[in-house]
Amino acid sequence: EDKVVQSPLSLVVHEGDTVTLNCSYEVTNFRSLLWYKQEKKAPTFLFMLTSSGIEKKSGRLSSILDKKELFSILNITATQTGDSAIYLCAAGWEKTIFGAGTRLFVKA
Amino acid sequence: GAVVSQHPSRVICKSGTSVKIECRSLDFQATTMFWYRQFPKQSLMLMATSNEGSKATYEQGVEKDKFLINHASLTLSTLTVASAHPEDSSFYICSASGQPLVDEQFFGPGTRLTVL
Numbered sequence: 001e002d003k004v005v006q007s008p009l010s011l012v013v014h015e016g017d018t019v020t021l022n023c024s025y026e027v028t029n030f031r032s033l034l035w036y037k038q039e040k041k042a043p044t045f046l047f048m049l050t051s052s053g054i055e056k057k058s059g060r061l062s063s064i065l066d067k068k069e070l071f072s073i074l075n076i077t078a079t080q081t082g083d084s085a086i087y088l089c090a091a092g093w094e095k096t097i098f099g100a101g102t103r104l105f106v107k108a
Numbered sequence: 109g110a111v112v113s114q115h116p117s118r119v120i121c122k123s124g125t126s127v128k129i130e131c132r133s134l135d136f137q138a139t140t141m142f143w144y145r146q147f148p149k150q151s152l153m154l155m156a157t158s159n160e161g162s163k164a165t166y167e168q169g170v171e172k173d174k175f176l177i178n179h180a181s182l183t184l185s186t187l188t189v190a191s192a193h194p195e196d197s198s199f200y201i202c203s204a205s206g207q208p209l210v211d212e213q214f215f216g217p218g219t220r221l222t223v224l
Contacts, residue, residue, distance in 0.1 A: 034213065042201045042218040043152070088151060096142070096213075098151045 002027045004091050006099035013079055014107050021074040021102045023089030033065050033072050036088040038101070043088055046074070079106045110136045112204050114216035121192060122224055129187045129219045131202030138204035141185040142213065143177060146199045158185055182206065192223045 007022045025033065032050045036043035047056045049065035049072060056063050060079075065072045076083055086101040111134040121127055131141060140159050144152040156172075158164035158179035166172045174196075176188040185204075189196050201218040 036215075041199075042215040045212060045214060048212060090152075096154055098153070100151045 002092070002097045004089055004097045004099040006087075006089050006102050008102060009100065010103040010105070012105045012107065015080060017079050017106075018075065018077045019079060019104065021076075021087050021089075021104070023072045023074070023091075023099055025070050025072075025089075025091035025097070025099075027091045027097055030067075030091060032091075034090045034096070035063055035072070035074050036090065038086045038088055039084075046087075076104075079104075081106050081108050110134075110204070110212070110214045112138075112202065112214045112216040114202055114219050116219060117217060118220045118222075120222045120224065123193050124191050125223075127189045127192050127221060129189075129200055129202075129221075131185045131187070131204065131216050133183050133204045133206065133214075136204075137182040137207045138185070139182065139206035140204070141179055142203045142205075143175070143185075143187050144201045144203070146201060146218075152201065155187075189221065192221070194223045197221055197223045 004025045013019055032048050034048050035046040037046055047063045052067040060077045063074045084106045086103050088101045089099040090096045113132045115130045119127055142157050143155045146152050154167050155170045156164040156166045156177050158177050160179050160182050164177035174190055179185040199218050199220055203213045203215045205213045
């Protein structure tokens with residue numbers, strides 16, 4: 001059965017902390033792993049990872065994929081209150097399996 | 109990034125009414141569109157995938173006669189919830205991918221459906 005598991009389910013940190021969000025996957029037709037940020041409504045696309053070991057960066061966010069271990073991490077450095085959101089990981093492509101998400105709360 | 113719009117953003121209707129939700133890609137050709145639903149405090153659930161000009165592929169457990177999807181053009185897909193009931197109340201989100209952004213998915217803002 002295809003599945004995507006995220007951990008932790010929730011996380012509370014202080015501004016300035018660095019956080020690492022985890023995503024493991026088992027999908028039969030893997031093509032890419034995607035990270036999204038969801039605040040009040042629809043998700044916002046963050047990263048798409050298709051190759052192992054190549055880090056993608058966008059400002060304070062970065063992500064990397066390990067296709068051997070079927071695992072990805074999303075790092076956020078120097079967290080800000082605006083980073084508070086649910087971070088979703090998804091794997092596959094035509095059939096995209098979403099994880100349950102990690103709810104991040106950044107305290108001022 | 110590419111822009112995907114949804115209309116309406118919110119709809120409240122009586123039980124038994126059919127509701128149509130539109131998803132449009134505003135600045136790219138969406139060869140593939142995806143429809144999701146999300147219940148409160150739950151993750152997204154993929155309902156169906158549609159390719160322009162062909163029938164949608166529904167996920168297991170999703171009734172195709174209940175959730176009618178049409179993807180008639182490269183910029184528009186519609187989801188019609190036929191004879192909606194209170195249990196259909198949910199947040200419906202579409203996403204799109206296509207030329208030239210074939211390796212990315214862009215989400216619409218979502219539609220909140222409340223069936224009384």
